[in-house]
Amino acid sequence: MRLIFTALGGYGHSFPLIPLAVAARDAGHDVGFVTSENFLPEIEKAGLAAIPAGISPQEAFIEELEKVEGDPRALPPEELYKIMGRVFGESLPRAFAAGLEPVLSERRPDLVIYEAMNAGGAYAAKRAGIPCISHNFGRMAEYDAGDEIRERVRVTAAEFGVEGELEAAFGDPVVDICPGSVQTPEFLATAKRIPLRPVGWSAAGDLPAGIADRDRDRPLAYLTLGTQYGNSDVLTAAIRGLAVLDLDVLVATGPTVETALLGEVPSNVRLETWVPQSELLPYVDLVVHHGGSGTTMGAFGAGLPQLFLPQGADQLANAEASVKAGVAVQVVEDELTAEAITEKARTLLTDTAVHDAARALAEEVAAMPSPAEVAVSLPAYG
Structure with a gap:
């Protein structure tokens, strides 16, 4: 089976996709992982085929903050929420959808697995007629900027002929790494949930000296x-x-x-x-x-x-x-x-x-x- 995983990159929410991508590769699937340039080294460390597309959240925020007059650190919360709405609801989805389209055209995957905050992954897959599922990063919590992101997502979703809400994965199944006892009840009641054990992933590295053989009697x-x-x-x-x-x-x-x-x-x-x-x-x-x-x-x-x-x-x-x-x-x-x-x-x-x-x-x-x-x-x- 040909699979494309896609994550925004550049922040912690992208890492939870790596264990499933590695397991899919080990199961014999043809796996490509599409993400922003600065996250490619992490994908390569995992031994996955890393494919650049889109921009990172940091780059998108820099572009937005450069438009601010005066010191961005002095912005009131409501203005910051608007910036977050534009970044996650417009800038990133459009950039990733544009970057993914040629990749999907060339590789013709059977399934796209997109990071829960990467609406562009869903847009590109749906426009190409490829089945897709979402992969979350934990508990489905409401953000302070949730209303702004939700409204901006509606705008870009309409541009791609997509219906539904990002927080509901546009009706797609969701790989959920949060144990049910602490997951949001509303999500449990409505989502097409694919439970997945949360398995941490980090680049290979040595523990600090003395940790592995330390005295466990001392906390x-x-x-x-x-x-x-x-x-x-x-x-x-x-x-x-x-x-x-x-x-x-x-x-x-x-x-x-x-x-x-x-x-x-x-x-x-x-x-x-x-x-x-x-x-x-x-x-x-x-x-x-x-x-x-x-x-x-x-x-x-x-x-x-x-x-x-x-x-x-x-x-x-x-x-x-x-x-x-x-x-x-x-x-x-x-x-x-x-x-x-x-x-x-x-x-x-x-x-x-x-x-x-x-x-x-x-x-x-x-x-x-x-x-x-x-x-x-x-x-x-x-």
């Missing part, structure tokens, strides 16, 4: 704000709050935070720019993070308690759902102090009810179909 906290939401003030408060506990702290600062801004850290804290997260989580006892879908789903699968420090986008919704599931607590911006983080982290490490809930959720994740199992079922959708 290890993993602190990250992901690749897009780095904030030195938040990281500093979290480091101070965690370091006073009897544990070790591994911090992935991400590409947007200069470690010098964090100052001198205590001896039980280690700073790394990047770690292979999927390989690290089995050695971790507590995850302290922003609430990105990748880290949230990874912690679910690893059966780990989570302390959320949500920064934006879908992170608040992920935090709220995880708290409701009994596997997490959150510290929102107005309450974010080192002392609050100390208290919450101590509770998560010792609360048996949280650990029981986390184990139960991990068992639910383990029972979901694996990428290999879903890969062999893909011909049914072509």
Whole structure:
């Protein structure tokens, strides 16, 4: 079977498609992965045929922000939402649809699997008369900019003769990596759902020295704000709050935070720019993070308690759902102090009810179909 996977690239929501694409290749399918230029190295590291198309979300945002008079950082939220609407509802879909059309014409795939936020993937496939399915990146949460994106998507969808809503995958089946117990009830009630176990993927890399053979009697906290939401003030408060506990702290600062801004850290804290997260989580006892879908789903699968420090986008919704599931607590911006983080982290490490809930959720994740199992079922959708 000839398959095309397509993702926007350049941000965390594109990574969840890689495990299924790899499994599809290993199952004998002819797989091509179409994405923006800056994400091609990640696809190549996975051993997949990488095909450039479209532009990255970062490029699209730069184009929009260049039109702003004055300092873009001073824009009120409603203006930022409009920019997000134009980026995800117009700029990216049009660019990807245009880039995908010649690829689909040349390769004539039997099925297109498009990232849930990549409407252009659906437009190009439907215009070419090729069956397609969506692949989400976690819980189907409502964004602050949801109304703006929804309205802009309606405009571009009409241009391509497509009916329906992006959030409903235009009526297409959806590969869903979120365990049902924490997925949005409305989505569960209406979607043509293809459950898929969330399997983390990161480029091959070595764990920091001493992690794999460390003393497991001493807890290890993993602190990250992901690749897009780095904030030195938040990281500093979290480091101070965690370091006073009897544990070790591994911090992935991400590409947007200069470690010098964090100052001198205590001896039980280690700073790394990047770690292979999927390989690290089995050695971790507590995850302290922003609430990105990748880290949230990874912690679910690893059966780990989570302390959320949500920064934006879908992170608040992920935090709220995880708290409701009994596997997490959150510290929102107005309450974010080192002392609050100390208290919450101590509770998560010792609360048996949280650990029981986390184990139960991990068992639910383990029972979901694996990428290999879903890969062999893909011909049914072509």
